[in-house]
Amino acid sequence: MEHYNMNLTLKVWKQKNNKDKGRFETYKVKDISSEMSFLEMFDVLNEQLIAEGKEPVAFDHDCREGICGMCSMHIDGRAHGPWHETTTCQLHMRQYKDGDTIVVEPWRANAFPVIKDLVTDRTSFDRIIQAGGYISVNTGNAVDANSLPIEKQKADEAFAAAACIGCGACAAACPNASAMLFVSAKVSHLALLPQGDPERKMRAMNMVNQMDKEGFGSCTNIGACEAECPKGISLENIARLNREYLGAVFSGSSNE
Amino acid sequence: MPLNSKIPAGELNKKWEDYKSSCKLVNPANKRSLEILVIGTGLAGASAAAALGELGYKVKTFCFQDSPRRAHSIAAQGGINAAKNYQNDGDSVHRLFYDTIKGGDYRAREGNVHRLAEVSANIIDQCVAQGVPFAREYGGLLSNRSFGGTQVQRTFYAAGQTGQQLLIGAYQALERQIALGNVTQYSRHEMLELVTIDGKARGIIARDLVSGKLERFFGHAVLLCTGGYGNVFYLSTNAMGCNVTAAWKAHKKGAFFGNPCYTQIHPTCIPVSGDHQSKLTLMSESLRNDGRIWVPKAQNDTRKPGDIPEEERDYYLERRYPAFGNLVPRDVASRAAKERCDAGYGVGASKMAVYLDYAAAIERYGKIEVGKQGIANASKETITQLGKDVVKEKYGNLFDMYAKITGENPYEVPMRIYPAVHYTMGGIWVDYELMTTVPGLYALGEANFSDHGANRLGASALMQGLADGYFVIPYTLGNYLADDIRTKSIPTDHPAFAEAEKSVSDRINKLMNIKGKESVESFHKRLGKIMWDKCGMARNAEGLKQAITEIQALRKEFWSNVFIPGDVDEFNPELDKAGRVADFLELGELMCHDALNRNESCGGHFREEYQTEEGEALRQDDGYMYVAAWEYKGESQFELHKEELIYDVVHPSARSYK
Amino acid sequence: MNWKQAFSTSIGKKLQMSLTGLFLILFLVVHCYINAQIFWNDGGKKFEEAAHFMGTNFIIRTVEIGLTFFLLLHIFQGLNLWLRNRSKRSVRYAVSAGSETSAWYRRSMGILGSLLLIFLVIHTSKFWIPNRASQIAGNGELPLYEMMKHEFQYLWVVVIYVLGCITLAWHLVHGFWSSFQTLGLTTHRYKGIINAIGVAFAIIVPAIFALMPIAFHLGWIS
Incomplete structure (x- = not known):
């Protein structure tokens, strides 16, 4: 060079x-x-x-x-x-x-x-995670890690979604200032794994609600987020979040 | 004050079990009124805060970044060890324990390390339950790979982002506790003083980095989970913000500093490209699984790597250490690279680099693929292409990173690597319960000195951080707090808080009022150069003595000539940095004292006076089989306390990887 | 979460756009099919029959009320989203390299939709509104075929219609795929197919529509 x-x-x-x-x-x-x-x-x-x-x-x-x-x-x-x-x-x-x-x-x-100057406050992302971006398991309760086999492809997809670094480029690049890619990456990561299944409906609902509350815009499927994501998080995750959301709406989320 | 490591009596493999079943407990109602401050939110801090929140303690977390998820644990690439023996290759708790003790060059405590090995398997279970997406085999079970210094495959990984995935797991557990109201999060806050009342840690003074305001926080106990101090060298693989400030304040308030000279120099980092360099980037140790390290056999060979024929290459690790080859522990690999470069065999423009070559691995994998796919008479191009695909699948993100930084294509030309400061085994001295010499003050993860001895094996930093946070502190903290349940929250207008805040504010004002000519960054660079040259990969008594004098002079200059722009009561990164560099300027001196005191070579501490004829580290077990715990006695005054290391099970011997 | 809440979050609003959009896409298919009857070149016989059926069948007329409602909802929610999303970035970027990260039509659905709305006002005021007005007034259906023939003599009308169809095409290129994306159906397996169908639809249907005024104007249909 x-x-x-x-x-x-x-x-x-x-x-x-x-x-x-x-x-x-x-x-x-x-x-x-x-x-x-x-x-x-x-x-x-x-x-x-x-x-x-x-x-x-x-x-x-x-x-x-x-x-x-x-x-x-x-x-x-x-x-x-x-x-x-x-x-x-x-x-x-x-x-x-x-x-x-x-x-x-x-x-x-x-x-x-x-x-x-160039420093912004991104704590809104923390609050979105607080709304449900986790699996509710207390320390010390876990069963043997290999007692739950997970299809490699699913595990790899979950990993690809979990690669999000929470930098905010998606919302910064989105003409609507929407944080859908960020939210969908976390919802996808957890929804793809069997461990995340019990809370999936509540999680999708609550995280979307929090995203709205934080003042992010709504997704109109423009795709600038995907193009600018430093970790290559795919728009397929947004489709999956939409699916999770619909699932929660039509089958009734478990917090009712 | 005699050091009491409080290691439980009894057989080694029963100690932790016995401790857990006999330690004191705090009932749930009392937990609700006990407040705990957790400083730092990396693997150790986030896992501790989450676990303690789950138990019902009232926890506050502090981090200087904008979110707990940014902590530098996130950058760990390779993996996390656990004695699961999923591969049926002879692994066990004992073997992980033994490898860690041996890897640490017999300078770690048996009791602590055995506990670490015992809980290692639970960590993997816990992380999987949290949804950490570890790499898996087609059968759906977890995959493992090998790492330096071991002969079994016990490393769990998530591509080259294991630290990230584990930290996100802990972060999510932490955020859940925040949502449940058990934990309060203070981001962009930096701890600037420890508050002690009647000899016990009772709180901290933190600065809100956005408003610049000093704030007081009370806690029945304070946990330092603040990581390592590798940035004392200026150039390291640490994040820009990593610092020793919180730990150093605690040290000055009575917490002993253990083995400060033990620093790990990681063998595979991208070499320095110029004076502008702000940090160094690690290339995961996992690359040594498949990559071969070499230099030309001739000195000052300026040919391109591809033009140097096989017989003119020196695969010096394979030559010197046939049993472990390219997978020798980090300290050994780093020293070997330095030895070759110092002897004039280095490559690249700076001549301070060696090659990490994937050509052989690409060919080997290519041939396997050809065989798998049943391609007859495959051309060389086909083999290479298929091989590259396999390598891309395994190490793609690391290769991409190398290409971005250097502008070279590592699939085509060998990578250039050189050792860089990576981890500090030394840290705040803690006993078996992770408590420092200040009652109620604990240190977890890289911030303490405890488990890695003089050298850390790859993939065990993540293990230790999570072991301390998830599985050790929830027990040991309860044992202390059980006697503290009658202590009401102390109001923060207590004189001890006022006094601590005043000392912090005085120091900040002093810094701001120097109004000198030189930037903080410049002082930091100068300190780093002294440390790297004289207290780096190789050290000698004379150099260390010089370094001490130079650091003292530099510190004096700093306090009379540093310039900090901006104001106190605003977001002012230069001021934050100045405070940290001021502390590094004190720590650096202590590191040199420690290195000078330790007249032996062990692990990451290599004293040139103490080596075998072949250039291997030469320990002096008779005189130095102890932990050096330093007590702060005033500027440049440190008193040495020794904690003898007693080996009941392992018999220290010359560490050999040949 | 109750139904009202379910449709009022940011995804809920998009869901309204998606479902109404898909309904409008279905309507376009029907509308296109009926109008394409003119290409029989039979003096509008087949077309008038179909138009008569559509204009007088009870079920169709009921669905038409739904259509009107969905159309208004689509317009209202679309404008609402557009304005709402714009308000989420009070200080705008001085430099924006939007075209490097996304296609212009994906970013311009608000503008494309507004242009379509203007076209729709022109279009309905020429045919649909007078026709229904006449029916309601008890004067029966208007001779739509003859009206088309008349209107499309004028070049400026043809130009407006062709421009309207081009706008529709771009709106559909994004809208078709986007509706499925919002419903979460664009999985890895199906997204390629959906996208391909969407693009084909966005080209074919507006092209057929555009051919109608052109055909009348150039006298291909007499």
């Missing part, structure tokens, strides 16, 4: 706090290596700003290996930037060339209020 350096112009959203209106600031960064990750480029920017005595840009990040789901930038109109199935932290600067201008915004959805 040939390495090169580049100079870039960044238009970054700055917003002091939730009350502030916010605006774009333009920054120049120099000698960015093509080997850097996108967030390392932001590190360079922030070091530069600190050296100038200015306030750095706040952004969420933690593991920087694409699994914690903390990083969350909307880059040139794309959630997590232009690479397919890639989080912002795994996007690398060889994507860009000298002289490029990059526009970076926070996730925008009313259910993800901005805390500062």
Whole structure:
């Protein structure tokens, strides 16, 4: 791989706090290596700003290996930037060339209020999980793990759904700001497994209700979520959530 | 103060059973009025909070991230060990216990490790019941793979995302308790001080990282589940936010720090590409199952890997350790890579890397597939293609990650890897009940020192985190709280809280008022370099002494020249980071003291003065078969307490993987 | 969860869209079949017979009330969803690269639907409303075939109709598949088939409709 350096112009959203209106600031960064990750480029920017005595840009990040789901930038109109199935932290600067201008915004959805700059509050996702995204089993009650054989294909599908990292890109990318892909991934993961069966009706109902309460929009099957999901969660999960929901509606959910 | 590890008497395999049946219990009505603070929500914290919530305790959890699900346990790739013996290959509780003790280079407690092996099987059962989608065979039963340092297949896994799946399982259990009202969650909160009253841990001061406000929380007990301190090296496979702050505050309030010098350097990480590097990325140890590690036989060989013929390659692990080959434990593999690179055989632009080659595995799998599919006279291309498909199925996500980071295609060219800081076996000293030297203060998971000795085997960090959280603390905490049921909640206007809050606020103001010239990041990098060069993969007395002086000087400079932008009463990541780096600057010094004190090589601690002629670690069992527990006595003042390690069952011998 | 709640959550509202949409798709099939009778080129005989049956049969007329209700519900819920969803993102993105992540027509159902609504007003005011008005007034059915012949002499009418059909086609490309997706029927096994049928339907039915004004205008039907 040939390495090169580049100079870039960044238009970054700055917003002091939730009350502030916010605006774009333009920054120049120099000698960015093509080997850097996108967030390392932001590190360079922030070091530069600190050296100038200015306030750095706040952004969420933690593991920087694409699994914690903390990083969350909307880059040139794309959630997590232009690479397919890639989080912002795994996007690398060889994507860009000298002289490029990059526009970076926070996730925008009313259910993800901005805390500062590019940092948003995604606790709505926690509350959706609290509404039913679990299997009610207390510690110490489990039977032997192999006493319940599970068809490999089902287990693999459940795993594919469970690969969701809860980053919020689906809702950020959705023109309706809907969190259906997130909710459906969890409902699918648990509905595909026999362990999740007893609570499946209540789970689908309660999680959908909570999603609505949090102020997410409703799904109109556009598919931007699937295209932007860094973990490749499929729209089939949304179909499955719809099916679970219908099942719960027509057979009566067990919390009645 | 003499250290009492409180290991129950009796036969090794009866200790935990006996403890469980004789420990004190708390009745359900009393549990409701007992408050517990859990700091950190990774595998240990989330599982502990969930399990204690289920029991009816009133629990509060704290994490600095925006959600408990972000904790760095999530990044563990390879798997989790359990003595299930599903493969009928001779595994047992005893063998897992033995492998762990031996892997830890005979520097762990027998009692703790045996308990860990005993509960390992329950962990798998519990996780499956929660819906953790482990890999399965076509028959619907769980699949296993092998990992370094063992000769059985006991590792359960979920593709290359085992940690993620286990953490999500624990997180969901935790969220359920939140929904049921048993647990309250405080995210974007960081513990900045431990509050002790009459010598007991009674609460914490936490900072709300969004508003910047300091908050007081009371607890009958405090559980530190805050992970490891590998970020003291700046570059590590840890997440950017991983820190020692909570543990360090506890240390300064009386909790001894155990074996701080024991750090694990993981052999298979993507090499550093330049000064801009902010973190290192691990490539799962499971890759060593099928990949072969080599360097050219000639020094400074600049040919492309594909142009180097087979006979000019040195598969140095297979050469040196024929019995375990590429699957030697991590410390051994890491040192061997460093040895080759230092001797001038390294590859890549930096010459600080070795090859991890999948060509042989692709060919082997390809041939098997050809045989399975009954293809006659298969061409080389067909074999390679089929082989690649198999490798993709097994390791696809890891290969993708490598390709994204390096821009190279690992299916075509061998991966370049180099060791990197990964895990810290050392941590807060705890007794058998996981209680620190401060009554009512516990440490779980990577935050404690207990189970891995001087080196951790692959796939056992997840095991330990969950063992501590799900199966150990629910018993041992009850044993302590049973005597505390008459203690009413202490109001947080108690002078001890006020005093603790003031000390935190003074320190923050002090930091903000330095208004120097250098960024926090820059200090952190400089500290990391000292640590890596002098207290990293190889250490010697002279280097360590230098390091101590350098760290002291750097710390002084930090406290006079750091610049923190922004304000105290707002979301200010630079301030958060400054507090953490300030603590690392103190911890780093202690690590060097510990490394200097331990005149032997064992596990991840390699002192150059103590090695065999072949360059293997040389333990000094006569003088150092003890846990070094350090007591904080003031700046740069640490007092050593020794906990002798007594081996009743295992006979320590030279660790050999040849 | 009672029935009212079941249909009022975000999925419930979509369910209304899906079920009414599928009903409208069925209606399109019938409507298309009846109107296609003109292609017999028999001076509208077969067409008038069918139209007469549809216009006077008691059951059909009852279903027509349902149809009207479902259509209004589809329109109302569609606009409601559109506005509601727009309100979920108060601060909009400065840069949006929507076309890289989704097809334009999937994002534009609100606009396509609104255009269809305008077309529908024009269309019904030309045929259906005068016809039913005449029936209600006791003057009997109007000569629909002759009316079509007359209307489609004008090029601008033909252009509006063709544009209406194109709008319908795009609305259906998404709507057909989307209805099944909302009902959860687009499983891994069936989604390919459903999608293919949907696209075929979205091309064929509007194409037949569009051919009618064109055929009249160009004198293929006399």
